[in-house]
Amino acid sequence: MTISRGFFGHHDPDAVDLPPGQHLTHGFPVLTAGPTQLVSTEEWSFTITPESGEPKRWSWNEMMALPSEEINVDIHCVTRWTKLGTQWRGVALDTFFEDIETDDDYTMVHSYGGYTTNLPLEDLVGGKAWIAYEYEGEPLDVEHGGPARLLVPHLYFWKSAKWVKGITMQRFDEPGFWEGFGYHNYGDPWREERHAGD
Ligand SMILES: Nc1nc2c(c(=O)[nH]1)N[C@H]1C(S)=C(S)[C@@H](COP(=O)(O)O)O[C@H]1N2
Numbered sequence: 340m341t342i343s344r345g346f347f348g349h350h351d352p353d354a355v356d357l358p359p360g361q362h363l364t365h366g367f368p369v370l371t372a373g374p375t376q377l378v379s380t381e382e383w384s385f386t387i388t389p390e391s392g393e394p395k396r397w398s399w400n401e402m403m404a405l406p407s408e409e410i411n412v413d414i415h416c417v418t419r420w421t422k423l424g425t426q427w428r429g430v431a432l433d434t435f436f437e438d439i440e441t442d443d444d445y446t447m448v449h450s451y452g453g454y455t456t457n458l459p460l461e462d463l464v465g466g467k468a469w470i471a472y473e474y475e476g477e478p479l480d481v482e483h484g485g486p487a488r489l490l491v492p493h494l495y496f497w498k499s500a501k502w503v504k505g506i507t508m509q510r511f512d513e514p515g516f517w518e519g520f521g522y523h524n525y526g527d528p529w530r531e532e533r534h535a536g537d
């Protein structure tokens with residue numbers, strides 16, 4: 340990025356590296372298919388279910404006892420907005436997966452309310468994905484998936500399931516909600532993988 344006049348007030352759109360076909364937004368649009376889910380931290384839990392073997396479940400307090408990280412990332416929505424430098428706090432999926440033994444290569448992420456999205460396991464581990472519960476220093480707003488959402492910033496934002504409830508491990512890949520309606524199975528914004536066939 341080059342330092343230009345006005346740099347300290349706003350990002351110069353010519354000076355930042357955006358994925359193809361994206362433009363900057365300074366707001367934080369809300370995109371939800373269906374109703375906002377109201378889940379209290381008392382009822383919230385997160386479960387990883389291997390295809391064979393024992394599911395592992397974390398309550399809210401158990402998640403809070405895990406080491407958390409501050410996460411500073413750019414996010415890219417398939418509807419073409421990109422938001423730079425968002426700041427989150429959450430627990431890396433690596434921390435949850437330390438307790439999971441699985442030979443399965445694929446995952447299905449499930450949300451309260453029934454939303455689903457599919458990801459290869461390797462996109463959830465290696466410091467690339469988190470269960471996020473704070474945004475810009477505040478508890479995550481319910482419209483944005485609070486009390487906790489998946490955050491997978493290297494893929495289009497539909498993969499970042501709001502009101503996340505659990506992950507099931509799968510031997511074979513299957514489409515989630517939007518993937519079943521023609522969105523790309525993987526969704527890399529830098530390759531502009533918006534729709535199936537892109
Ligand atoms: N549970 C759930 N998660 C979801 C969605 C949804 O409809 N339900 N929409 C997805 C889509 S298409 C996008 S672009 C982002 C939007 O997140 P935001 O509303 O925080 O901007 O959430 C993703 N996660």
Ligand SMILES: [Mo]
Nearest residue numbers: 370416417497
């Ligand atoms: Mo989206």
